[in-house]
Amino acid sequence: MFYKYTFFTILVSLLFFGCSASNQNALSNKSTQKSSYVSQSGYYYALVEKNNNIWKVVDIQDTPIQIRQKTNQEILKINESYTHVEPNFDINKSNIYDCNGKKGIKEYAVCSSNLTGSLGAKNISELLNSSKSQRYIDEELIKEVIKQTNLFYAIENKKFALEHEECDRLFLSAKTADEFDAFIEKYSSYKYASTLIPLAEKNRDNLKMQEQRRREEEQKYAKVYEQKVLKSEKQLERENEALADIEEKAIRNFQNTIANFRKTLKKGVETNCGPILDIKNSSIKVYFPVKNVGNEHWIDANKIFPKTHGCRFVNGNYIAPATF
Numbered sequence: 001m002f003y004k005y006t007f008f009t010i011l012v013s014l015l016f017f018g019c020s021a022s023n024q025n026a027l028s029n030k031s032t033q034k035s036s037y038v039s040q041s042g043y044y045y046a047l048v049e050k051n052n053n054i055w056k057v058v059d060i061q062d063t064p065i066q067i068r069q070k071t072n073q074e075i076l077k078i079n080e081s082y083t084h085v086e087p088n089f090d091i092n093k094s095n096i097y098d099c100n101g102k103k104g105i106k107e108y109a110v111c112s113s114n115l116t117g118s119l120g121a122k123n124i125s126e127l128l129n130s131s132k133s134q135r136y137i138d139e140e141l142i143k144e145v146i147k148q149t150n151l152f153y154a155i156e157n158k159k160f161a162l163e164h165e166e167c168d169r170l171f172l173s174a175k176t177a178d179e180f181d182a183f184i185e186k187y188s189s190y191k192y193a194s195t196l197i198p199l200a201e202k203n204r205d206n207l208k209m210q211e212q213r214r215r216e217e218e219q220k221y222a223k224v225y226e227q228k229v230l231k232s233e234k235q236l237e238r239e240n241e242a243l244a245d246i247e248e249k250a251i252r253n254f255q256n257t258i259a260n261f262r263k264t265l266k267k268g269v270e271t272n273c274g275p276i277l278d279i280k281n282s283s284i285k286v287y288f289p290v291k292n293v294g295n296e297h298w299i300d301a302n303k304i305f306p307k308t309h310g311c312r313f314v315n316g317n318y319i320a321p322a323t324f
Helices: 002-016 019-028 121-128 139-149 151-173 177-187 191-263
Strands: 043-051 054-061 073-079 085-087 097-099 116-118 133-137 274-280 283-290 294-300 312-314 317-319
Touching: 043 139, 043 151, 054 139, 054 151, 073 139, 073 151, 085 139, 139 151, 151 177, 151 191, 177 191
Parallel strands: none
Antiparallel strands: 043 054, 043 073, 073 085, 097 133, 116 133, 274 283, 283 294, 312 317
16 A cells, blocks of 8 residues: 555656746746846735636735735746746645645645645545545646736736836935935936936935035034134133233242341331341341240241231241241
8 A cells, every 4th residue: 555655646746746847948938028127036926816717917016925815816926037936835846735625815825725736635545544635736727827817928017017116115215315326327217217317316416415515514613613622722821821920920929028028127026926026147036925935936037927927836946837
């Protein structure tokens, strides 16, 4: 029993294997005028429908059609050169499929397709005592669909619509001058785009002018900013110089005030450490009570200050006020 089934399977496989290969010869012999449009996916997908034994095209797209709405519909996948047409579901090399006989529209597969033939499920059932039937993709049925729908010419006609759609899509999606340039280069000789090319050129030129103005504005603002920064730096430099002059002048005034004060030292003059009691050479005696030290102290005249400065003693020693 096993050998009979094996032989039968091999025989059927030889008869029906290579559906696509035989299709290639049949399709390539059909002369079809092609448009310049090329599918981005490399394929075209045709939704076809059979009514009263007549096939007609429902829809053609250059992207996969995944769902059919009726059980009498099929989805075909056609390559760009029209040399390969097959149903748009998984196909194995043997072209033999086990099916349980159920068909539905939810999932488009070999067992739910009407483009298949039976391998004699009843005989196989008798041979193998199996409830499953075997089916194969019928090349002749596909050829009949191609013939009745004039499929390749239908695709060629659809290509113009697809090319129009692509042209409109690229025009509407263009946002930069470079994108409009690419559109113009691609469709400059395309008759359908004759009204869009002037608009694309206008949009491109406007964008280029806007870009030029933007660059000019950026350069202008950059120059103004640079000038402001330079001006600020110069202003800061001038302010620092002015502060330095003021500080230097204040130091000189302070030093001159101290020097003039020390030149006029005499008895009775108030100092930072009280009145002068006596003067000897370069020292002066002042009256300034210091706890545990005394009230009178001799201080170097070059370290004495006007009464507006503080007087401090540490461990009985006079500490002159801080100076610059």
